[in-house]
Amino acid sequence: MKDLQIKYSTFSEKEFLEKFLKDPSSNEWFLMKTEKEIESSAFNWINFSKYNASLTGYLDGKPVAFGTLFLMPYKKLSHQSMFYIVVDKDYRKRGIGSDMLKNLINLAKTYFNLECLICEVFENCPIISLLEKQNFKEFAYQKKYIKDEGKYTSRIMFELWIN
Amino acid sequence: MDKLKIRFTEKEDCDYLKKWLSDKDILKWFPMYNEMEIDDAVRIWIAYSKINASLTALINKKPVGSALLYVQSFEKVKHHALFAIIVDSNYRNKGIGTKLINELIILAKEKFELEFLNLEVYAGNPAKRLYDRLGFTSFGMQKKCLKENDGYLDKIFMQKYL
Numbered sequence: 297m298k299d300l301q302i303k304y305s306t307f308s309e310k311e312f313l314e315k316f317l318k319d320p321s322s323n324e325w326f327l328m329k330t331e332k333e334i335e336s337s338a339f340n341w342i343n344f345s346k347y348n349a350s351l352t353g354y355l356d357g358k359p360v361a362f363g364t365l366f367l368m369p370y371k372k373l374s375h376q377s378m379f380y381i382v383v384d385k386d387y388r389k390r391g392i393g394s395d396m397l398k399n400l401i402n403l404a405k406t407y408f409n410l411e412c413l414i415c416e417v418f419e420n421c422p423i424i425s426l427l428e429k430q431n432f433k434e435f436a437y438q439k440k441y442i443k444d445e446g447k448y449t450s451r452i453m454f455e456l457w458i459n
Numbered sequence: 460m461d462k463l464k465i466r467f468t469e470k471e472d473c474d475y476l477k478k479w480l481s482d483k484d485i486l487k488w489f490p491m492y493n494e495m496e497i498d499d500a501v502r503i504w505i506a507y508s509k510i511n512a513s514l515t516a517l518i519n520k521k522p523v524g525s526a527l528l529y530v531q532s533f534e535k536v537k538h539h540a541l542f543a544i545i546v547d548s549n550y551r552n553k554g555i556g557t558k559l560i561n562e563l564i565i566l567a568k569e570k571f572e573l574e575f576l577n578l579e580v581y582a583g584n585p586a587k588r589l590y591d592r593l594g595f596t597s598f599g600m601q602k603k604c605l606k607e608n609d610g611y612l613d614k615i616f617m618q619k620y621l
Contacts (some may be wrong), residue, residue: 297494323505325538327533328533328535329533329534329535329537331531333534334535345513345608356508365578369496369499370490370491370492371492371493371496372490372491372492372605372606372607373604373605373606374606375606376604409601411606412603414601435599435600435601435602436598436599436601436616437598437599438577438598438602438616438618439538439598440538440574440575441536441539442535442536443535443537443538443574444535453599453601455602
């Protein structure tokens with residue numbers, strides 16, 4: 297997307313991240329649900345900005361998307377990273393998620409020298425088509441992983457080897 | 460064999476956990492690498508013991524193994540949990556692992572009302588045979604998940620409905 301500016305995230309953007317995650321159209325694809333869960337998750341998430349592992353997409357002068365590498369705390373696992381992306385609901389369907397994903401892959405590859413990216417998603421999550429476009433491959437599928445108000449959803453895990 | 464007893468893990472078991480994890484033949488199957496990472500893992504293990512989510516096996520009152528339910532904090536995933544198990548390498552092949560997992564399953568069902576258990580095991584770990592025997596089935600495998608000295612281990616994801 298041509299007007300999208302991508303910068304390293306800063307901790308002060310936490311309120312935007314929190315707002316995006318609280319929106320039900322985002323929240324249905326994430327583990328956190330209660331206000332308390334969302335607030336503590338947003339804190340952990342934006343905290344990766346201190347390692348320059350988080351990117352913020354800006355449009356119209358304000359944050360509209362976050363994409364973040366959740367770097368592994370253990371040395372033996374540090375050649376890989378999980379990541380999460382969220383896009384403000386008012387700015388969907390215009391390629392922002394795809395741009396965030398490509399930039400995140402590039403960050404992982406060139407700055408962190410990672411070998412592998414892992415993405416864990418709920419079945420039918422819209423990010424799946426973006427992952428497939430970037431050549432991510434499924435390596436695990438677990439039924440009933442999510443239980444939200446009595447309704448079960450599967451989780452799917454994807455990987456991409458980049459180095 | 461002297462009588463095997465299972466009780467909830469206590470804070471004082473931390474030195475045993477640290478000792479077992481520091482055994483190179485055990486540590487190679489865990490993601491921890493150095494003393495700092497081991498201390499961190501032990502701290503987390505003991506933290507779960509405060510909500511009675513961890514069991515310790517004793518022989519002659521001495522801890523010889525432990526199994527831990529990583530009880531989930533998010534509402535949407537509270538119906539299952541990952542677990543971890545460790546047995547002192549001097550007390551292998553005595554049924555301690557089996558007993559610990561069976562007791563952990565009871566705890567998972569009765570106290571935490573879990574529907575299934577998850578585990579993650581690195582390929583080559585002899586414990587995989589135990590998990591197969593206890594009815595865990597694989598739902599995925601991550602290639603080259605763990606890296607040490609330029610060698611890699613694959614990780615197998617398993618589950619069992621309770």
